[in-house]
Amino acid sequence: MTAPAAQPGVTGGNPVIRRIVLLALTVLLLFLLVRAFPVIDDIISVIVISLVISYAMRPLMTYLERRGINRVVTILILFVLFAAVITLAIAYLVPRLIEQLSAIGSTLNQIDVRQIRDSSLEWIEQYFPALAESLREETGEAAMIADRARGIVTSVIQQSANVLAGLVNFFSLLSIMPILIFFMLKDGRLFTRSVVARVPNRFFEMTMSLLYKVNRTIGDYIVSVVISSLFVGATTWLGLSIIGVRYSLALAVVGGLFNVIPFFGPLLTIVVTSLLIILTEDPFVLPLVWAVIVLFLIQQVESIVVKPMLLSHSMSIHPAVVIIAVLIGGRIAGPIGMFIAVPVYSIIHMVIVDLYQHLKDYRII
């Protein structure tokens, strides 16, 4: 229904179609640029990382601004805090982490798989003699597989070194990140306003509402992922240190990173921790049981207490979708892609749901 004077065609379909075509062409051009010049990949990564950090900083910025502190001063305070945290991490955590990772690497290289096989078989012969004979036939093949697995682990560690070398190149681009983050925090709203100002009147209120909702959804999601991963990482480090697991820091980093992958992340953390304890601790049964209990408790607290406190509504993703997203992420952007696949999928999913709802509410579709 329309007003008598209403002539929706005054702004006309043409300018709208022109804008849509322009937008599509811009996206296409960006896509072609990314394909043509791989360096743009890095630039986009820097922009995305800056955006994530600025989103993570926003709640603190709002908190300080509410206390009457000027925005620029607030951002500078946040920068000092951030720099202090990074410096502490580099000075205290990174050397220990490198030490533990290289210790894990050399321990894995020293392990004699055949010796493990023989001692395991001895143990089985002692308690389950009936099983031992059939197992002895199959373990020859199993030992070969285990040898190959060790090769894979070694190559993964080497690959990690390559990734780190790549990161060094990436660091040259990182120098512009503080500038980007500064302007994202300072002028984020101005940017949104200038985007909204270019939207045709017909879509104006919808765009305003959509931008606000999407902005809040992404902000809440990023903050929740960052805080819950920090929680899992810190408690894993503390818990495993208390029960005396040797590589607690390296496992805490693994736990924090895997935490971004729903369902399988926590499971993978338990699998990796268990394998490492079996291979490096002697005797391993008691530390293994304790570590599994600790990790299980941490995951329960994280999913029952921490996540619901940070996100009012959690998004349910089907496990099959998680696997597909992780595989696609890995295919597109390697190991980093595997970690960011689910958060990126979640954000895209939430944006599409919001967009669809708004298009329906405003009778555009």
Place this chain on the structure above:
Amino acid sequence: MNEKPKADRDLETMQSNSSRRRPPSLEWLPVRIRDRSRARMIREVMASTPLFHGIGRQDWRLLSNLFHDRSYEQGEIIFERGMPGLGMYVVIEGSVQITGGGEDDETVLATLEKGDFFGEMAVIEEGVRNATASAAEPTRLIGLFRPQFRELLRDRPKLGVLMYERIGRILVERLRRADEFLLQQAKRMAEQ
């Protein structure tokens, strides 16, 4: 919707002029002067509404960051009945027609001119629009929206509460008028 203390003589003159012809173009002026003139004009018109009357300079600067300046062609729809409401608009130049009291009803309920505002219920409540608003002539509006009002309430509680209190008063006044109207109607019906 005609809830405003009328502005001074100059504003009334400008208003009567605006209803006769297109809003005066400032395009020929240098950008800085043009922007300043626009900002001054917006402030004059906004200050004539009960919502922004007597707002201090510092608060004004904060509030003006929330404003969205929109221009509409004659007949262009600003919002439609039944669509989600997001905020309110103040008429800066031109005029706006409010139509429809029911489904497919195109009765003109009100014509709003410079300094009038409409849609303020949407600032308080997440409901749907109960009328359609369209530009009766080339029109310029300032839009203020719920998300920003909420941010204002969160970030600058004192100013936010003042704004919500003023909107509340306007709505209460309208409710009172509606009650009086209904009472008169009921009395008239009882007498008949």
